[in-house]
Amino acid sequence: MLNQLLENTDTIIALATAPGKGAIAVLRVSGPEAITLTNNVFTGKDLTQQASHTIHFGTIRDEGEIIDEVLVSLFKGPNSYTGENVVEISCHGSGFIIQQLVKLFLKQGVRYAKAGEFTKRAFLNGKFDLAQAEAVADLIAADSEAAHQAAMNQMRGGFSRQIAELREKLIHFASMIELELDFSEEDVEFADRSALQTLINELSLIIEKLIASFEVGNVIKNGVPTVIAGKPNAGKSTLLNTLLNEEKAIVSDIPGTTRDFIEDELIIEGIGFRFIDTAGLRETEDRVEAIGVQRTYEKMKKASLIIYLFDINQTSEEELQEQITQLEKLEIPYIAVANKVDLFSEGALPEYLKNHPYILPISASSLNHMEPLKAKLLEIVNLDSFKTGNTIVTNVRHYESLVNTQTALSDVLSAIDEGVTGDFLALDIRNALHHLGEITGEITTDDLLANIFSKFCIGK
Structure with missing residues (x-):
């Protein structure tokens, strides 16, 4: 912790914009000497005499x-992103210019920033809590409307407020029980056990909903891994190409063309779907193709969603039922899709489709057939809870802390039922408070902070 405090007295610098050539680049400097050291090399107005939140033209020499x-x-601190004095230098986006400017500041004793160090300083200086700090990285990484909305909600404190409310209610009872311990010889009870039990049940229901939301949150943040599976020549590669509207996969009438999986992402109404085209499912003596088939099964087991594509011209009802039975054993949501319906005249589709109304008939080569498939994908993902503005957990660290909190709350209920003494009851409540505090940063360790901020980009 001492090393951390010493590091926070340094003045640091890093490139805040993406590396590479561009019209403009921005260098960020933060620390107690940021303005003074910039003024040493700046020709223009005296920066030390200028007001905060102002912009000045000049040269750096x-x-x-x-x-x-x-x-x-x-x-000027504390009214800055980090809570310290911050200078942002907009220069031309030449790699040489950036390098020269950084070297100039390093010569003055400025240190190059570590990954996420600006945001880490903002957290340590109380600009926002740990959950909000993590949302900054999520916001930068967001590549869909839903991911952006979830990160923005968390960064603006929606999730943190809910956690703070839960902790505040628990802290009240914890303090009452702690007070009882001070009067243990007088056998008094300041904390009503039935009221505590009611509160714990209420908190457990809220946390249970937050835990359950992680499934949706994970989809929003990382996209939906969607495997396109089926027998050779079912049209899987054609379907991928049509969904993406580009020639991503090789299409051929030769069975076994796809030997390995091909993956790409498509945003559908703000939700990212990671489509994975796979090798055709069949018995084969070709060693390379057999490896591809094995990988297909592995991908299917790890998928969040499976599009099972079959050639309606080549598949009997008995064979289809056998394939559906195998799919259901995986216990993964799937969409059964009958391909190549364009080869049938209108009204001449196989009669057995009427017995399976859940099957979606399409022509994989037709863009017109993609809209019903996209609608079905969104229906299965089901983001109703997200669309209604409910708090969604997207971070695995938060999820684990909530699970640990739920376990601790369950221990509190068991302790009440068993009539344990106040000191053990207080211990279980403090345990729940500890895990809730880990989410927002009331409870932290150097290792935890290092692990979180090391995943940020340098300059943020």
């Missing part, structure tokens, strides 16, 4: 030689 014309934005 190294021993009199101009490196670049820049715009310098000033943010």
Whole structure:
């Protein structure tokens, strides 16, 4: 912890924009000496005399030689992103210019920032809690409307407020029980056990809903792994190409063309679906194809959703029923899709389709047939709870802490039923408070913080 405190007195620098050539690049400097050290190399107004949240044009020079014309934005602590003095230097996006500017600051004793160090300082300086800090990384990584909305809600404190309310209610009872311990010789009871039991039941229901929301949250954050499976020549690669509207996979009438899986993502109404085209399912003596078939089964077992595609011209009702039975054994949501219906004249589809109304008839090569399939995909994912504005858990660390909290609350209920003494009851409540506190950062360790912020990009 001492090393961490010493590190936070440093002034740090990093590139805040993406690396590579561009019109503009932004260097971020944060720390107690950020404004003073920038002023040492800046020619223009005296930055130390300027107001916060102002922008100034000038040049940055190294021993009199101009490196670049820049715009310098000033943010004085504590009213800045990190809570410290922050300077953002907008320069031309040349790799050489960026390198020269960084070297110039390093010569003045500025340190290059570690991954996520700006956001870590913001957390340590109380600008937001740990759950909100993690949402910053999620917001940067968001590549769909739903992921963006979930990250924005968390960053603005929606999830944190709910956790804080839960902790506050528990803290009240914990303090009452702790007070009882001070008067243990007088056999008094400040905390009504029946009221505590009612509260724990209420909190358990809320946490149970939050835990259950993680399934949806994981879909929102990481996309839906969707395997396209079926026998050779069912049209799997054609379906992938049509969904993506590009020639992603090789299409051939030769069975076994796809030997390995091909993967790409498509956003459907704000939800990311990771479609995986796989090798055709069949017995084969071709060693390479057999490996591909084995990988298909492995992908199917790990998928969140399976599109099972079959050629309606080549599949009997008995064979289809056998395939459906095998699918159901996986216990993974699936959509049975009858392909190549375009080869039938209108009204001439096999009669057995009437016995299986859940089967979706399509022509994989037709864009017109993709809309019903997309609608079915969204129906199965079912994001009603997200659309109604309920809090959604998207972070696996938060999920684990909630599960641990639920276990601790269950221990509290058992302790009440068994009539245990106040000291053991207080221990179980403190355990629940500890796990809730891990989510927002009331309870942290250096290792936890290092693990969280190491996953951020440098410059954020």
